[in-house]
Amino acid sequence: MISRVQCRLFHAAVRLLKKTPAEQRWLSRQLQDPFVKSAQQQNYRCRSAFKLLEIDAKHGILQPGISVLDCGAAPGAWSQVAVNRVNATGSDLQAAVGSVVGVDLLHIPLLEGAVFLSHCDLLDPKVKARIQETLPGGEAQVILSDVAPNASGIRELDQQQFVELFLCILGLAERVLSPSGTLLCKFWDGANTFLLQKQLAKLFGEVKILKPSASRKESSEIYFLARRFRRS
Ligand SMILES: C[S@@+](CC[C@H](N)C(=O)[O-])C[C@H]1O[C@@H](n2cnc3c(N)ncnc32)[C@H](O)[C@@H]1O
Structure with missing residues (x-):
């Protein structure tokens, strides 16, 4: 048998x-991969949910009632975590109701409590305007960015693309992030890390570099956690 x-x-x-x-x-x-198994068991769309869960558990970035912008949201695992944490469906009747807007080049399958802008390129200025129109009051208290370019395998080219996306997310933050807001942004660790950290430090009161345990050791991905946005 x-x-x-x-x-x-x-x-x-x-x-x-x-x-x-x-x-x-x-x-x-x-x-x-134990995180793949846990994602299946807990109905997350992919294992990356555990990176955000760990960061949020340690640093408390998501609370009920806040507005979240999720950049590079497909297939939607971070948005699942965010919808739950900000009470975007209003399932907790005692807590304030928040909102989640997700954006990606790819199709993002529907998720209750989230508004998705699929097939949208963050590098396109028209998309930035659409994001601002979609966010309640045109602002987000937290911007999450797990955006990653398609890796070509050529290290310098991939780094350059990552820098371009990172600067684009920073531009978006200057446009829609609330004063004192938080930015959590993925980056590939390399020659530009220190420069970008310095750039963030000009705009935020606190900047940390994180490597959650769900992030594979062999991957060069790191996350910048920038808090207390100083909006000009
Ligand atoms: C690692 S995945 C994000 C996973 C997501 N955080 C989740 O938990 O489901 C990175 C995403 O960035 C998106 N992306 C890359 N470049 C982009 C761009 N220029 N505009 C919008 N999305 C982009 C990719 O399509 C991909 O879905």
Whole structure:
């Protein structure tokens, strides 16, 4: 008699055999990743939810009633966390009701409590105007950015694209982030990290660099947590 677990392992092994070596490495890493399993069990759209959950648990950036802008939101795991934490569906009758707006180049599947701007390029100035129109009162108290460019494999080019996106998010913050607001923004650690940290320090009262445990050790991704925005 084959157990359900043995059956699942068998199918995973068959799936593995049909893949290219790169796909096999990716799939075997996914099958062994505890955050992938937890995401499935807890109905999160992807494992990245645990990065935001950990950062929020340690640094308390999301509260009921606030307005959140989620940049690079697809498939929507960070927005799931944000909707829950800011009480965007109003499910907690005792708490203030917040809002979540998500933006991505890709389609973001519907999520109760969130407004999504799919197929929108953050680098497009018209998109910035649309974001501002969509945010309640044209402002967000927290901007989350998990935006990552498609990696070309050429390190310098990828870094340059990341810098461009980072500066774009900073421009967006200057436009829509509330005074004293918070920005959580992904970056690939490298030659530009210190410069960008200095740039953030000009605009925010406090800047930290975080590496949550759900962020893979072999990945160069880091997160800037910038608080107490000084709006000019
Ligand atoms: C790591 S994923 C985000 C995962 C998301 N935080 C979640 O939890 O579901 C990065 C996203 O950034 C988006 N992205 C990259 N460049 C973008 C751009 N110029 N404008 C909008 N979204 C962009 C990608 O399409 C991708 O969906």
